[in-house]
Amino acid sequence: MARMLPPTPRADTKSASEREYFAIIEQDLGDDWIVLHSLGLMVHATKPWAELDFVLIGPTGVFCIEFKGGGVERFNSVWYYTDRNGNTDSTEEGPFEQVGTGSSALFKFLSKKGVMNRVCLGYGVATPDIVFRVEGPDIVPRIVYDERTELSAFQRICADWLTIGMKTSRHEARS
Numbered sequence: 001m002a003r004m005l006p007p008t009p010r011a012d013t014k015s016a017s018e019r020e021y022f023a024i025i026e027q028d029l030g031d032d033w034i035v036l037h038s039l040g041l042m043v044h045a046t047k048p049w050a051e052l053d054f055v056l057i058g059p060t061g062v063f064c065i066e067f068k069g070g071g072v073e074r075f076n077s078v079w080y081y082t083d084r085n086g087n088t089d090s091t092e093e094g095p096f097e098q099v100g101t102g103s104s105a106l107f108k109f110l111s112k113k114g115v116m117n118r119v120c121l122g123y124g125v126a127t128p129d130i131v132f133r134v135e136g137p138d139i140v141p142r143i144v145y146d147e148r149t150e151l152s153a154f155q156r157i158c159a160d161w162l163t164i165g166m167k168t169s170r171h172e173a174r175s
Contacts, residue, residue, distance in 0.1 A: 002029035002056075005036050013038065016084060017069030017128050018053055025054060033058040044105045052102045061120030064106065065145075066099035068127045074134045084129070095125040096138050 004026050009019045018037070025035055036055040044050040054065040071082035074094065082088045103123040110116045124143040125132070132146040 001031055002026050002033040002035045003031070005034060010038050015053075015067055015069050017126070018067045021054075021067065021126065021128065025056070029056065029058065039106075041102055041105045041109075043109055045101060047101075050098075050102050050105060052099065052106065055106065061122060062106070062110070062116075063121075064099050064103040064123040066095045066102075066123070066125050068095050068125065069129050071130055072127050072132065072134065074136070094138065095127075096140070099123045099125060 002025065004022065009022045013019055022037060029035065034057045036057070037053070039052045039055050041050040041052065052064045053067045056063040056065065068081060070084050071080070071088075072095070073080045073082075078090050078092055079094045080088055080090050100123060103121060107116060107121045110121075122143070124145055126145040128145070128147055128149075130147055132141075132144045
């Protein structure tokens with residue numbers, strides 16, 4: 001069982017999916033993993049503050065996961081997120097951009113501390129309530145974990161990023 005930090009979901013976590021998958025991630029990963037939930041980033045290329053939903057730290061690397069519960073759609077470059085109550089919010093920032101820039105900020109921070117030598121950094125987007133059907137050049141289907149994905153799929157993230165290649169993840173993290 002992974003070590004979760006904090007040990008329970010934060011009280012202000014609005015996402016039901018994040019709260020639900022907190023326990024699933026904890027059970028799925030072994031005791032050689034540490035998982036940070038709702039990691040705040042004070043250093044970000046485009047925001048004064050950003051947040052990563054989950055950061056999985058284990059023997060094969062560091063992996064950031066962005067959760068989007070409910071519906072996820074994109075029309076004319078605008079992303080629409082519909083929660084379980086039918087409320088819809090919109091933004092121009094998609095989940096891949098959100099987790100990609102957040103993981104890049106984390107990579108840069110950890111690199112300055114000398115932590116990222118020979119460690120794979122990767123990320124993924126989880127949409128557990130829907131089949132993710134959005135397509136585009138900014139979307140990597142292989143790192144989408146949706147309702148078709150087994151609940152115990154988080155270990156797959158490591159294999160996917162190692163297959164994609166450390167060189168790719170380091171290049172994307174520096175962009």
